[in-house]
Amino acid sequence: MMALDVKNLNKKYEQFQLKDVSFQLKKGYIMGFIGANGAGKTTTIKSILNLTHFDSGDISTLGKNFIEHELEMKQVIGYAFGGVNYYTRSKIKNVTNVVKKFYKHWDEDTYNNYLKRFDLDENKKIAQLSEGMKVKYNLALALSHGSKLLILDEPTSGLDPVARDNLLDLFQELVEDGEISILFSTHITSDLEKCADYITYIHNGEIINSAEKEEFINTYRLLNGSESQLEKVKDDLISYKENSFGFTGLIHEEDFDPTLEINSARPNLEEIMIYFSKREGLYV
Numbered sequence: 001m002m003a004l005d006v007k008n009l010n011k012k013y014e015q016f017q018l019k020d021v022s023f024q025l026k027k028g029y030i031m032g033f034i035g036a037n038g039a040g041k042t043t044t045i046k047s048i049l050n051l052t053h054f055d056s057g058d059i060s061t062l063g064k065n066f067i068e069h070e071l072e073m074k075q076v077i078g079y080a081f082g083g084v085n086y087y088t089r090s091k092i093k094n095v096t097n098v099v100k101k102f103y104k105h106w107d108e109d110t111y112n113n114y115l116k117r118f119d120l121d122e123n124k125k126i127a128q129l130s131e132g133m134k135v136k137y138n139l140a141l142a143l144s145h146g147s148k149l150l151i152l153d154e155p156t157s158g159l160d161p162v163a164r165d166n167l168l169d170l171f172q173e174l175v176e177d178g179e180i181s182i183l184f185s186t187h188i189t190s191d192l193e194k195c196a197d198y199i200t201y202i203h204n205g206e207i208i209n210s211a212e213k214e215e216f217i218n219t220y221r222l223l224n225g226s227e228s229q230l231e232k233v234k235d236d237l238i239s240y241k242e243n244s245f246g247f248t249g250l251i252h253e254e255d256f257d258p259t260l261e262i263n264s265a266r267p268n269l270e271e272i273m274i275y276f277s278k279r280e281g282l283y284v
């Protein structure tokens, strides 16, 4: 079953638009949703959750149309946009007491375990928490009401490297038994190298590629050649940078001609993002 199925999502702001955004996340897997600042990650996530109006498209979560089953779906979807930024003068325990009333499957033991695991003191006020602690608190809430799908917007960006690593370990642990699926947006590509099963890459409101991680990376080659070699491949490159030895450039695997004997390597996700951001007139 698909945990999430986004079909032809379109939304227009005055100066930005999501164009036919489509991707699918299989149940029990982790998908990293990557894109540069302003690429459309938050707008996509808010549209999926019907938190912002969208112009057209179909969103299914856990096999059901989200809008038709919104209340039911919100019981089993945990979502978090960074940290908690409401009731900032209240203590954690008071906020939790309000939040848990909304959830039929709230599990107090699970909640207490996450408080311990994340080192969260229930008597602290929200305003006293660091950004990282706020993210962890938000996650503790999302994980305590039996969420089967977690949709997290930049959950790792306020965290230090150790906390980030711990969170990524937790993501992997959560999907282990195949019941929970996670979509999380980030621009920290090393997070994805570590724990994502699938990658969806959005650029200027369009999905460039959505695939299993290895397959995603194998779609591209990073070339490193001389000035004269550049002339032979220039038109096929997604984009390139010139340097004192010649050039480095990104190419679709299918456009790569090994008989030209240009040095080529497997790019990493960061390199793929960098070369796409240099390019205009994209094609998928």
Ligand SMILES: Nc1ncnc2c1ncn2[C@@H]1O[C@H](COP(=O)(O)OP(=O)(O)OP(=O)(O)O)[C@@H](O)[C@H]1O
Binding pocket: 013, 014, 015, 016, 035, 036, 037, 038, 039, 040, 041, 042, 043, 044, 187
């Ligand atoms: N309410 C709004 N009205 C008009 N334009 C908006 C609105 N919200 C977002 N945008 C524009 O839509 C574009 C995409 O924004 P979005 O927040 O989805 O990007 P993002 O990929 O999440 O970026 P970041 O990594 O910086 O969070 C931006 O150009 C932004 O200015």
